[in-house]
Amino acid sequence: MLRILRGYAFAIAGIAIGVAGLVTLGAMSERIVRFIEGGDRFVLGQISVAGRGMGMGAGFTAGGLLPAATIKKISAVSGVAGVQPQVMLPLDPSTSQFMTLTQELVLGLDLSVPMPNRYYRALPVRVGRYLRAGDRHRAVVGAAFAASHGLGVGSGLALEGATYEVVGILERMLTAPDRFVFVPIEDAREQWVAKDRLLRTLLASGAAALTAGDLNTGVAVGWRDGADPDAVARRIMAEVPDVNVQLPSELSRLLRASTAFFAALLVGIGVLALVIGGLSLANTMAAAIFERIRDFGVKQALGATDLDLAREVLGEALVVTVCGGAAGVGLAILLGSSIDVWAGRSGQQLFHFSTRLLGGAFAFSVLLGAAAAAWATLRVASLSPAEAIRRGA
Amino acid sequence: MLRASGLVKSYRAPSGEPIPVLRGVDLTVKDGELVAVVGHSGSGKSTLLSVLGLLEDADAGEITYENVCVSVRSRSAKSRARGRWVGFVFQSFLLLPSLTALENVVLAARYTGRDRTEARRRAQVLLDELGVLERKDHYPQELSGGEQQRIAFCRAVLNDPPLLLADEPTGNLDDANGAVIFDALRRRARAGAAVVVVSHRPEAAMGATAVYRLRGGVLEA
Numbered sequence: 032m033l034r035i036l037r038g039y040a041f042a043i044a045g046i047a048i049g050v051a052g053l054v055t056l057g058a059m060s061e062r063i064v065r066f067i068e069g070g071d072r073f074v075l076g077q078i079s080v081a082g083r084g085m086g087m088g089a090g091f092t093a094g095g096l097l098p099a100a101t102i103k104k105i106s107a108v109s110g111v112a113g114v115q116p117q118v119m120l121p122l123d124p125s126t127s128q129f130m131t132l133t134q135e136l137v138l139g140l141d142l143s144v145p146m147p148n149r150y151y152r153a154l155p156v157r158v159g160r161y162l163r164a165g166d167r168h169r170a171v172v173g174a175a176f177a178a179s180h181g182l183g184v185g186s187g188l189a190l191e192g193a194t195y196e197v198v199g200i201l202e203r204m205l206t207a208p209d210r211f212v213f214v215p216i217e218d219a220r221e222q223w224v225a226k227d228r229l230l231r232t233l234l235a236s237g238a239a240a241l242t243a244g245d246l247n248t249g250v251a252v253g254w255r256d257g258a259d260p261d262a263v264a265r266r267i268m269a270e271v272p273d274v275n276v277q278l279p280s281e282l283s284r285l286l287r288a289s290t291a292f293f294a295a296l297l298v299g300i301g302v303l304a305l306v307i308g309g310l311s312l313a314n315t316m317a318a319a320i321f322e323r324i325r326d327f328g329v330k331q332a333l334g335a336t337d338l339d340l341a342r343e344v345l346g347e348a349l350v351v352t353v354c355g356g357a358a359g360v361g362l363a364i365l366l367g368s369s370i371d372v373w374a375g376r377s378g379q380q381l382f383h384f385s386t387r388l389l390g391g392a393f394a395f396s397v398l399l400g401a402a403a404a405a406w407a408t409l410r411v412a413s414l415s416p417a418e419a420i421r422r423g424a
Numbered sequence: 425m426l427r428a429s430g431l432v433k434s435y436r437a438p439s440g441e442p443i444p445v446l447r448g449v450d451l452t453v454k455d456g457e458l459v460a461v462v463g464h465s466g467s468g469k470s471t472l473l474s475v476l477g478l479l480e481d482a483d484a485g486e487i488t489y490e491n492v493c494v495s496v497r498s499r500s501a502k503s504r505a506r507g508r509w510v511g512f513v514f515q516s517f518l519l520l521p522s523l524t525a526l527e528n529v530v531l532a533a534r535y536t537g538r539d540r541t542e543a544r545r546r547a548q549v550l551l552d553e554l555g556v557l558e559r560k561d562h563y564p565q566e567l568s569g570g571e572q573q574r575i576a577f578c579r580a581v582l583n584d585p586p587l588l589l590a591d592e593p594t595g596n597l598d599d600a601n602g603a604v605i606f607d608a609l610r611r612r613a614r615a616g617a618a619v620v621v622v623s624h625r626p627e628a629a630m631g632a633t634a635v636y637r638l639r640g641g642v643l644e645a
């Protein structure tokens with residue numbers, strides 16, 4: 032075994048490098064796929080409703096306020112199972128007016144109602160705890176947000192002049208919530224008023240009969256088991272005036288359309304990785320066998336049949352590709368994790384080493400290595416022993 | 425032991441032109457005989473030995489070992505015939521570089537289904553006879569040409585083959601080492617093996633039962 036490894040040191044190194052390239056590229060793809068899938072799962076798990084035509088909200092949201100009376104009407108629509116009022120604010124409105132998946136956001140949640148999202152009944156907490164009803168000036172932060180702001184449980188976080196105690200940090204979800212700050216909705220309303228001069232003026236003027244419970248940017252709506260979410264969303268549209276309703280399926284389609292380029296890019300990267308990594312692996316394996324063509328001729332002179340040699344070569348190829356593949360996977364993880372340590376300082380993660388990726392890459396390299404070895408053996412077997420000896424000389 | 429009749433063999437030049445090498449070779453070697461084949465370089469001596477040892481197919485002709493016709497067999501049956509009947513000694517030794525001296529010798533037992541422990545024991549006896557036992561754990565690249573050829577000789581005779589084919593076995597050796605190898609070959613013949621040696625050295629003819637010259641693709645006495 033050790034003997035084989037020594038004889039094939041170059042081949043193993045070559046295979047390791049090919050597999051490492053394959054796995055690192057694959058891990059970058061997986062990272063992006065996770066991101067897209069995570070977003071998809073989130074929007075498919077709830078119906079998002081925002082206010083419309085109120086002319087307020089000063090650009091924080093596409094719509095406007097969603098007053099308490101409207102929320103009540105939404106709750107009454109048949110098929111609706113839960114409605115959670117929310118306030119979503121950009122952390123720093125000066126940097127960007129657009130809400131994107133990667134933006135840092137403050138999300139105020141009404142903790143007196145459970146999260147209606149089908150796929151996210153609770154957000155997974157890595158350390159500390161999630162928010163509870165009755166919390167004030169406490170915050171739970173996403174993993175990327177915690178990393179880029181250097182936050183831990185017990186840290187203080189200043190938002191609009193108030194200090195929040197960080198009580199929990201979420202698991203890395205590889206999607207939007209990683210950059211969110213979750214606070215009780217009452218706190219988010221405070222921040223909103225503090226941020227938004229127009230809203231302050233409006234409240235002070237008393238022109239609109241607004242109370243704190245009317246200050247919502249949107250609601251997350253859940254549906255009853257067995258109900259068709261798109262149908263429920265359409266009923267809300269029909270029965271409740273002045274709301275913007277997102278059909279889950281349409282939003283998912285939009286999201287997919289906007290990520291179509293990335294999806295295509297990933298397929299391209301994947302194919303390239305397979306072709307380049309695969310070619311280098313197959314080439315290395317075949318070369319390692321052709322290099323020993325004279326040895327095969329000698330063994331045949333000693334009585335070895337083609338089958339004897341094929342068995343030997345396949346056995347060795349298996350050892351070589353398993354070792355090379357394992358070393359390559361290890362190398363890729365080492366490389367990716369090192370880069371992610373660096374990227375993690377700004378809250379980024381570039382690689383995701385999923386088991387399906389590692390298992391797939393490993394199986395791919397072993398199969399391809401065996402195939403290359405079998406092909407090379409067939410080539411050798413087409414020579415007479417005398418020719419094999421001459422060629423290797 | 426060995427009977428070859430009407431062996432014809434030609435190679436193809438890159439242009440496709442045939443290069444005739446053997447044009448009808450007949451040769452019989454009985455048990456205990458040592459036959460020397462001489463001839464100038466390029467006369468086809470190596471080709472003849474390859475064909476006799478089933479390392480290469482002739483275009484025509486027949487080869488029998490112990491009255492068994494082996495030249496018509498399948499590729500794998502020829503492999504097994506080599507393992508059972510033939511030992512080879514090559515000019516360039518052809519030891520496997522990844523194996524030690526002892527392992528190279530024992531390799532001869534791997535494909536003939538012989539007992540490994542017994543093979544190791546016999547290999548050490550042979551290495552001792554040839555004076556290279558203390559080199560048994562060395563790799564070929566750590567050994568002199570003379571030492572390598574002695575080890576290659578041990579490998580060739582490990583299975584006690586009734587037919588021993590040696591192609592310029594002393595071509596890369598000095599006189600002293602050459603004498604050791606020739607002596608060992610003669611001893612194999614005395615022990616009953618049929619031995620064919622191809623060489624341009626006059627010592628090859630010493631003690632030979634018969635000496636043939638390969639010229640124009642045929643053997644001359």
Ligand SMILES: Nc1ncnc2c1ncn2[C@@H]1O[C@H](COP(=O)(O)OP(=O)(O)O)[C@@H](O)[C@H]1O
Nearest residue numbers: 435436443445464465466467468469470471472
């Ligand atoms: N594989 C080959 N292809 C073409 N020609 C060959 C090949 N092997 C040998 N020959 C030619 O056949 C002739 C005999 O070669 P060889 O048997 O090696 O002679 P010797 O061993 O007597 O020097 C030479 O002319 C050589 O060039």
Ligand SMILES: [Mg+2]
Nearest residue numbers: 469470471592
């Ligand atoms: Mg020759």
